[in-house]
Amino acid sequence: MLGMTLALRLAQRGRQVTIWEGAAELGGLAAPWSLGEIVWDRHYHVTLASDSSLRGLLRELDLESELVWVTARTGFYAGGRLLSLSSVFDYAAFPLLSPLEKVRLAATIIRASRIGDARPLERVTAVEWLRRYSGRRTVERMWHPLLRAKLGANADRVSAAFIWAIIARMYAARRSGAKRELFGYVRGGYARILERLAAHLEERGVRAIV
Template identity: 30%
Template sequence: MANNMNRQTKKSIAILGGGISGLYAAYRLQKLGFTVTIFERADELGGLSGSFKIGQIYLEKFYHHSFTTDKIVQRLIKELDLDDKFYYKRLSTAILHNNQTYPLNGAVDLLKLSPLSFLDRLRTGIVLAFLKKTKKWKQFSKEKANDWLPKWQGRKSYELLWLPLFRSKFGKYWDQMSMAWFWARIYLRSEELGYIEGGFQILFKRLHEEILKNHGGIIFQAPIDSVRPDTGTGRLEVSYNRSKLDFDFVLSTLPESTNKKIFPDLKADFLQKYSDHHHVGAQTLILLLDRRFLDHYWLNVNDQDFPFLVVVDQSYIADVSEYGGLYPVYFGNYLNYDDPRWTMSETELLKKFVPFIKKLRPDFSEKWIKEKHLFRTEAAQFVITTDYEKTLLPNKLPIKNCYAATLSQIFPAERSLNYSMSVVDNAIAQIIEDMN
C-alpha cells in the first residue's frame, strides 16, 4: 500500500485527538504512506493517558499499567526499541471490607476470605476459573452482571466482592452492566502487570518523535469546530480556531459526544442509534508522600461509606527514586457528573478524604503530604449494557472518507492503551479496504 501510494499522490489524513489513539494512528498511517496531521485541543499530547511532571520525571494523571495479554502494546514497545525499559512485575491486590483488608491475589487468598462461607468461596472460585478459561463471551452479551453473578457464585459473595464496586463505579447505572463486560475484566487480566521505566510518557514521546521524523504535523491548542465535505474540491474541510485545512481523509479519535458536534452532516437517526451511550468521568487525587502508604499495590474499597473507590500505591510498580524519593498514591473514583465530588476543589476533596485515609492508616498525618494533584476527565468509562455490540459506532462514518476510533467502540474489553490501539487498527483496516 505504501509503495502504491508513493507512486501516485500521497493521501492526506487529519487525525483528531492527540491521545494514545491519535498518536498510534498517525504512526501506523505514516507507515502506510499517508501524510498525517494531528489536531490536539490541549498544549500537550497524551489525552486520557497523559502525564504531569514531578521534577524531571513524568507520572500518569490516571493510573496505568499493562497486562501480559496486551499484545499490541508489546509489539509497539518492540518496534520503538523500548523493550529494555518495559517490564512486568507480580503485584499484590486487596479489598477493603468492613474496615478490614483482605489480600485477593488468587485461589489461595480466595479460600482464606473469612467473611464468606467455605461454600461461597468455593462457588466463587469455580465461577472465576470458568470466566478465566472460556473464550465465548457472546454467551454473556444478553445477561446482566447483576443477575448472572449472584445466580452462579452466590448472592453473599456477589454483594461482598462486586456489588460495592458496581455501585461506586457506575452510580445510577450500576445494575445495567453487561456480563460480557465483567467477563472481559476477568479473562484479560494477568497476574503480572507491565510498566515502563520513566512512565508511559516515554512511549508517547517516542511516537511523537517518530511522527515528526517522518514529516507529520501536530497542531496544538486546536479544538475542532467542524468537519464538512468541500463541494468544490471533493475533499474534507477541517475547521479549527477560525482556520481551515483540507484533507483526503479524517479519522476522529474524539469522544462520541464531540463527534456529534463536529460532524454536522451526521443524521439524527444515525446519532441516536450509535452515539447515545451513557458514560462516567474519572477523577484522581494524587498524594506524593514521604513514605509508603499501603501494603499492596492495589486496594479496592468495598466499604460504601468511603468517598473513594480505589487506592493505587505507585511505589510498588515504579522505583521511588524516579520521583525524587516520594511515594505517589492515587485515590481514584469514577463519578456521575451530578456527584458533588465531581466539582470539588483539591483542598475540599482532601478534607473529605482524610478521615477515611486515616481508617486505612491510623498513623497518617497530613505532614506526610509533600505534593497533591487533582485530575478529572469526562467519558472515561462507558456503561456497557446488554447487547452493547449492536450499538457500537462503526469505524466508517456515513460521510465519505470520514472514520472514527473512539473509546466507546472498545467491547467487551475495558478501556486500556492496548484496546485503544485495537480500535485504531480496526479503523485503519477499514480505510485501506475502502481505498482498494
C-alpha cells in the same frame, strides 16, 4: 493511545495523517495527570506478559527493554482491614464469603476466562451476569464495591463484557507461562511512552491538533 497507534500504522503505509484530539494533550485515557513536576498515570495502567501488541509497540519505540517487572499482590479492603488474596491459602481463609460462595466465585472467574465471543455479554449488565453465577451476596460484598470504585455511577449500567475483558486479560497473563502474576511498567509511566510515540509520529509527518 489507540488513535495514535493507528495514525502511526497509517503513516507507515505512506498515508498523510492528521490527529484531531479533543483533549489538551494526546493520549486519551492513557494521558497522565500532572501537578507541577509530579506526573503519574491517570488510570490503572500496567503491562502484562501476555500483552503482545503493547509489548510490540514498546519494542518499536525502543522501550521494551526498559520494562520493569514486579510480582503483583492482591488485597481486598473491608471492615477497616486489608485482606490478602495473593494465594490459594489467602483465598481459602477469606472471611467475607462462605465456602460455597468461594467455589461459585472461582467458577465464575473460570467461566469468564473460557468465553471466546463476548458479544452476547454486551446485552446484559455486569451486575446481572455476576449475580447469576456468583450469587447475590458475593456481588454485594465483593463485585459491586469493586465496580463502584472503578466506575462510580456507571457501576450498575456497565455490560458484562467489561468484567469479561478484565478476567480474560488476567488469565492470559497466567497462561503466558508465568508461575505468578507479573505486572510491568516503563519508568516514567505512560507519559514517557506517549512522549516517545508522539516523537515517532512527528518523524513520519503526522500532524496533531489538540
